Amino acid sequence: MSQRALRRQIGQFAIVGFDGYTVPDELRMLTKEFDLGGVILFSRNIDSPTQVAELTREVQSLRRDWPLWVSVDQEGGRVARLREPFTEWPAMQVLGRSRDANLARRFASALASELTTVGITLNYAPVVDVHTNPKNPVIGDRAISEEPAIVSSLGVSIIETFQTGGLAACAKHFPGHGDTSQDSHHELPILDIDLACLDKRELVPFRAAIGADVASIMTGHVLVRSIDEVRPATLSRRVVHDLLRGKLNYGGLVVTDDMEMKAITGRYGIEEAAVEAIGATVDLLLLCGTDTARHAGVLEALIHAAEQGGLAMRELENSLGRHRRVKEQYLTNVPVKPIKGRLDDRFGSKQSRMLAEEIAHYA
Secondary structure, three states, rough: OOHHHHHHHHHHHHEEOOOOOOOOOOHHHHHHHHOOEEEEOOHOOOOOOOHHHHHHHHHOOOOOOOOOOEEOOOOOOEEEEOOOOOOOOHHHHHHHOOOOOOHHHHHHHHHHHHHHHHOOOOOOOOOOOOOOOOOOOOHHHHHOOOOOOHHHHHHHHHHHHHOOOOOOOOEEEOOOOOOOOOOOOOOOOOOOHHHHHHHHHHHHHHHHHHHHHOOEEEEEOEEEOOOOOOOOHHHHHHHHHHHHHHHHOOEEEEEEEEOHHHHHHHOHHHHHHHHHHHHOOOOEEEEEEOOOHHHHHHHHHHHHHHHHOOOHHHHHHHHHHHHHHHHHHHOOOOOOOOOOOOOOOOOOOOOHHHHHHHHOOOO
């Protein structure tokens, strides 16, 4: 691979955040230098459905060789970047209490319809962590259930329905964040269970998601001592390459949780951590902050590592093949033309509100 081609293609490994309701000049400049994998939207980027649709169209206009992911965390409950007039859904723990796969499919269909209508193509959901620690400060009611079978059943229903509707799903947070007692936004959580327990509990919903051909799996910034006593899962080749890709035979995209969380930056420089993650065979780095210079520095570090042999070219090319396959599946018909008319009245329909109320009855 030539140096010029490497610079273009290494951008595929990054999904970045930015400020504002329109594409800022700094992001435009970054995409001129690197063919970015995509962007992630937060509440700072969202004003109305019409504005979001125009923003996603503007993002896609930046494409060079590849279309971009427009991604979001829209789980339901407290993790929802799009609020009214978008439908607001109960937490997934409430849905889980229904034990109703058909209800999960109806929810996922309504959510996918709203997201794809405004040009969002990748949703970081569902959470398939098994919630076994009541003192867990970060997962809690985001988890479907404390029972692996219920998490698997409803999780697969959500994944399959998202993806049938043209929305790429993401099962998270591998290999499991439900039995931790720390918040990875602030420190490195420890998953201190043996391999037998991990296999019979935490990995069950991930196996089910893989069986459903989930488009992506997000790693958790957790230290799983029974697998790797030193590196968090996101940076661990034993977790990503050996367990997820090897033992579980996962061939889709592996995406990190936000690389700017303290679980990572409290122990590593972000450039060093990015190289470690890609070396572990992660495909996508989530860089959720808005510092474009920092994002560029991460990509330059990947390029330097590839040129110096710190990253195996064969594995980079394998990863790019996964990017191409999944993007061809989900990003063939992304909107690139200007939006005609207002979209705002098409959201939060009576049917969706009634469905949200039906789910809420299980609270």
